[in-house]
Every structure is written in C-alpha cells, then in structure tokens.
Amino acid sequence: MRPLNVLIIGCGNIAGAFDEHRSLNDLPVTHAGAFYRDERFNIIACVDPDYQRRSVFMNRWDVASGFLSIDEVAGSHDVFDIISICSPTESHIHDLETAIQLSPKVIFCEKPISTSLFDAERLVNKCKESGISLAINYTRRWDPDMLKLKADIQSDRYGQLRSIVGIYNKGILNNGSHMLDLLHMLIGSVEVVKAGSPVDDFFLDDPTIPMWLEGRKKLPIHLVCGHADDYSIFEVKFIFSSGVLTMEEGGMFWREQHVVDSDVFKGYQKLDNGEQKKGKYPYSMVCAVDNIYRSIYEDASLASTGESALAAQRLCEKIKHLACN
Ligand SMILES: NC(=O)c1ccc[n+]([C@@H]2O[C@H](COP(=O)([O-])OP(=O)(O)OC[C@H]3O[C@@H](n4cnc5c(N)ncnc54)[C@H](O)[C@@H]3O)[C@@H](O)[C@H]2O)c1
Numbered sequence: 001m002r003p004l005n006v007l008i009i010g011c012g013n014i015a016g017a018f019d020e021h022r023s024l025n026d027l028p029v030t031h032a033g034a035f036y037r038d039e040r041f042n043i044i045a046c047v048d049p050d051y052q053r054r055s056v057f058m059n060r061w062d063v064a065s066g067f068l069s070i071d072e073v074a075g076s077h078d079v080f081d082i083i084s085i086c087s088p089t090e091s092h093i094h095d096l097e098t099a100i101q102l103s104p105k106v107i108f109c110e111k112p113i114s115t116s117l118f119d120a121e122r123l124v125n126k127c128k129e130s131g132i133s134l135a136i137n138y139t140r141r142w143d144p145d146m147l148k149l150k151a152d153i154q155s156d157r158y159g160q161l162r163s164i165v166g167i168y169n170k171g172i173l174n175n176g177s178h179m180l181d182l183l184h185m186l187i188g189s190v191e192v193v194k195a196g197s198p199v200d201d202f203f204l205d206d207p208t209i210p211m212w213l214e215g216r217k218k219l220p221i222h223l224v225c226g227h228a229d230d231y232s233i234f235e236v237k238f239i240f241s242s243g244v245l246t247m248e249e250g251g252m253f254w255r256e257q258h259v260v261d262s263d264v265f266k267g268y269q270k271l272d273n274g275e276q277k278k279g280k281y282p283y284s285m286v287c288a289v290d291n292i293y294r295s296i297y298e299d300a301s302l303a304s305t306g307e308s309a310l311a312a313q314r315l316c317e318k319i320k321h322l323a324c325n
Pocket residue numbers: 009010011012013014015047048049050053069070086087088089091110111112137138139174
C-alpha cells in the first residue's frame with residue numbers, strides 16, 4: 001500500500017504545536033505528531049496565514065509545501081487522501097466546504113464541526129453526498145480505556161452502574177460536547193432533565209452549563225462546572241454498586257476505588273482511597289490515525305463520525321436553549 005498524502009489546515013496547537021517540543025518517543029497528542037510518526041502517512045502540505053507559525057510547523061514536520069489559505073491549495077494541482085482541519089472553529093465551515101472540493105478520501109476535522117448546528121448538519125450531509133468520510137476529533141472515542149470501560153459497563157464488571165458525575169469547564173460546545181459525546185459512546189442516548197444557570201467563563205456565546213441528564217432506565221447523570229479562569233478540569237466519576245471508577249485529568253489517569261469495611265464505624269462499608277493509575281488516553285491520536293488508515297484500506301468504520309458529533313452538538317443546543325431562555 002502506498003503512504004497516504006495528508007494536508008493539514010491550521011498549524012497551531014492541536015495541529016502540531018503541542019508536540020513540537022516533545023520527544024518523538026512520547027505518544028503524540030496532535031494531528032502532525034501522529035501522522036509524522038506513522039510511516040503509512042506523508043504530510044505533504046499545510047496551511048496557515050501566519051508565516052512564522054507555518055514555517056516552524058513545516059520545519060518541525062518536514063512538510064514540503066505551505067499555503068496561506070485553503071483557497072490557495074484549491075488552485076494547486078495537489079491530490080490529498082486526508083485533509084486535517086485544525087483551524088479555529090470559526091474557519092471550519094469555509095475550510096470544510098473547500099476541503100470537500102479537493103475530494104480527499106477522509107476529512108479529519110477538529111471539534112466542534114461549527115458553532116452553527118445548521119451549518120454543521122449541512123456539511124455533514126455534503127460530505128456524505130460527496131462520498132467523503134468525515135472523522136471528528138472527539139478524541140476519547142479512540143481511547144483504549146474508554147472502549148474497555150464501555151465493555152465493562154455492558155458486562156456489569158463493577159456491578160450495576162448507579163450514576164455518573166462529571167466536571168467540565170470552558171464552554172458547553174467547546175468542552176461540554178466532549179463530555180456528551182463520551183456519554184453517548186459509553187451508554188447510548190441521554191435525555192436532558194434540567195439545565196442550570198450558564199457560567200460565562202471563556203468563549204462569547206458558549207457558556208459552561210451545569211446539567212442533570214438521564215440515561216437508559218433513568219440512570220442519573222450530573223455534570224457540574226468549574227471556571228475556565230481557575231484551571232482546566234475534565235473528570236468523570238462512574239459510581240457502580242461495587243466501587244467507583246474516576247477518570248482524572250481528561251483520561252491521563254484513572255482511579256479505581258473498592259468497597260472495604262470501615263475501621264471506625266463498625267458494620268458499615270466505605271470506599272478505599274484507590275490507586276491512581278496511568279490512563280491510555282495518550283494513545284488516542286495514534287489510534288485515530290490508525291482507524292483512518294484502516295477506514296481507507298480495510299473498509300473499517302470510523303469511531304467518531306459527523307453523525308456522532310452532530311448528536312452531541314444537538315444535545316448542547318438543547319441544553320443551551322433550556323439554560324439561556
Ligand atoms: N480535540 C481536542 O481535544 C482539541 C484540543 C484543542 C483544540 N481543538 C480544536 O482545534 C481547533 C484549533 O484549536 P487550537 O487550540 O489548535 O488553536 P490555535 O489558535 O493554537 O491554532 C489555530 C491555527 O490556525 C491558524 N489559522 C487561523 N485562521 C486560519 C485559516 N483560515 N486557515 C488556516 N489556518 C488558520 C492560526 O494562525 C493558528 O496557527 C479548534 O476548533 C479547537 O476547538 C480540539
């Protein structure tokens with residue numbers, strides 16, 4: 001099989017900058033970092049209007065061609081198998097529309113697809129009509145720990161799942177959609193019971209909103225908010241009948257607490273402190289590009305698609321509507 005040609009739109013943090021000063025022995029957390037380490041791909045071109053940023057990116061990831069805008073690429077005769085869209089969210093619509101005209105096999109777009117649900121739906125349909133596969137970087141869909149947790153929930157490995165409590169900040173669409181997409185992946189569809197008061201903690205028009213949701217069989221799910229000015233937080237506690245599993249630091253770590261006898265209150269049982277273990281979240285980007293490769297050459301299904309991303313975005317809209325009206 002020949003290596004797949006990659007074009008990356010936007011040369012900022014998630015495109016490659018987060019990995020720029022990390023060792024090639026570290027697991028990559030960016031698009032360029034993951035494609036560069038995998039010899040099945042060649043990053044042949046990139047786009048960024050910022051000359052300095054583009055040059056650093058081209059040098060770091062050995063990219064031969066650099067463009068000021070995706071419109072410039074459309075005027076060239078290059079052919080790409082994969083187009084990664086890592087530009088600011090406001091640019092995604094234009095970049096997606098132009099990327100579709102370039103007829104790649106896969107578009108790997110950063111989340112959220114767009115700030116407008118209407119446009120996001122339109123572009124997901126347009127990709128489908130054009131026969132282009134669309135993968136959205138809701139990263140945890142490729143996290144091996146999450147796939148295991150999904151199977152463990154289904155097999156009642158930790159007993160019955162009693163409730164889920166999550167903490168997030170920095171916007172319902174920006175980060176909350178990661179949390180809602182994760183819930184969809186792990187337990188299927190969820191309903192909104194109540195949305196709390198919005199907190200404007202970072203993005204204009206994308207408040208962080210506390211919420212009470214319900215999963216199948218009325219499984220209670222509470223998502224509460226931190227404030228983006230304080231620190232980043234993305235944690236989820238899965239409360240099972242035989243213990244508690246906590247995803248810490250967005251999946252960088254996990255804590256598994258078990259039921260033990262209380263040494264103070266005779267006859268009562270409590271949770272032990274558990275032990276913090278390293279999570280497999282850092283494998284997500286490697287698994288994402290592998291999934292993309294296999295979707296092209298082996299007809300594998302993409303773990304995160306336009307449709308799954310839209311489901312999370314529709315839920316965000318519903319919660320925002322309830323909270324802000
Ligand atoms: N999946 C995740 O966990 C995750 C994490 C971080 C960011 N993101 C998403 O990735 C996107 C980019 O975020 P970031 O943090 O890397 O931003 P960033 O500001 O670090 O990088 C954006 C880059 O795009 C360039 N740019 C601006 N306009 C452009 C255009 N029209 N065409 C091409 N490039 C353009 C900028 O010069 C900059 O270098 C956002 O949509 C964000 O929500 C996702």
